[in-house]
Amino acid sequence: MTEPQPGRRPSVVVEHVSVDYHVKTGRKGPDGTRAPRTRVVNALKDVSFVAYENDSIGVIGTNGSGKSTLMRAIVGLTPVSAGAIHASANPSMLGVGASLIKDLSGAQNIILGGLAMGFTREQIEAAYDDIVVFSGLGDFIELPMRTYSSGMTARLKFAIATARTHEILIVDEALAVGDKQFRERSEARIRDIRDQAGTIFLVSHSMTSILDTCNRVLWIEKGELLMDGEPGPVIEAYRER
């Protein structure tokens, strides 16, 4: 699918992108000899594809295959060593891990997150109740985020980020920590965003999630784009491997 499809509006063009990491290592190798002080890791090798509006793209691959590196490069957080990435809007990324501002309450994080994304005060206050309901946090919303479990944090972040319609949204494993109910709700919201002409990248190890929400799958292995196509065949090939 590297060849542009006529009649569809592209949202992300990834053009021969390679990413090399220069990792500082210790001065001495394990056998006591002097090893080179930096090692070059090729995290991505010559990856090209075009994503379109109304695309919901699953990204699969084993751990360390370069999925997250690709996503971070699309958002602009990881510099590319070669090639270029073009997008119709600034992509946003939802990742797992740290909360937004952990010393502040969930409620304060909703307001700040909304303002940071460019909402006005009125808009974020109007959306506030929906966000709280969607996150399912209830009374916990008044507690500092450092007291939240990883699932709660991910739910709140997802709720804040998707309160706004994004042209390009990247969801990196963020759904994996939620419970079943939340996963269903968030999958429905992902489909909504896709239907509103958005483009979504969903990095996941859950093939069910990907089959339920995606119309296209990228399979990345050892930094190379192995397959790019319909979810069914790509996931089948991935499982047989």
Added chain:
Amino acid sequence: MNLAAYAEQHGLGRVGARPPLGAYLRETWNRREFMWLLALYRVRADNQRNQLGLAWVVLRPVINAVVYGTVFGLIMGGAKPDRFIEFLIVGVFFFEFFSRTFTSGAKSITSNRALVQSLRFPRIVLPMARVLEELVLFMPTLAVLLIFVTVKGNTPQWHWLLIVPLVLLYTMFNVGLTLITSRLSVHLSDLSEILPFISRLLFFSTGIFFDLSSRFEGNEVALRILDFQPLHELLTLARGLLLDGQYTVDNPWYWLYFAVWSLVLFVVGIVFFWQAEERYGRD
């Protein structure tokens, strides 16, 4: 078909490219409410964690002043400047705003990685909010300072109002410095270890607890250099304003010098920080 040409044909821009300065500043201005609330929430959160809460904002510099006052009061014996206590309090209280932003503001990008990586907004908001937070904390300190100075027998006068532009310049000075240090510590993570020493060095060389102009009396070169030390200018101006003619500023040019320092640092800081906008949030 060439992908780059295809992207251009559909009006797609390169990801992560930094916006031109004008657009960047407009976007920052649109996030002013974010900046303000971030500062305010942080002040509240910090205070909720201690039993005494907001009282620490004032207690901290008071304790500082008591410690330094006792130590240096004893060491220096008869060499103390006139009205030593007020002299010291003005110095310590004013310096606190600088030293707190200087040492912690540098980490405003590196300590907010989660926020920087998940949401897109002009990063300059973070260091600016940090300075704003310290400015909010400086307000009660300043109030206590004014009350204290009055109690010690300095009558409030109209020219005390000049404190407002002075604090404004001082804030711009701190914003400029923080923008520079917060970008530098992204490139050089060791910097945050060094800054406290620089701050300490400035504390001892700025004349917080001794009068620099009488210390270097007769040494023209040293006095000339001091004229251009921004924190010395600041403290001289503050003392001149608040302490009843005791420390009148014999060099009114200090207003100009300090204003130039502040404006130049402010502008240089913004440009310097903006130049690395694409770099923030990367490891």
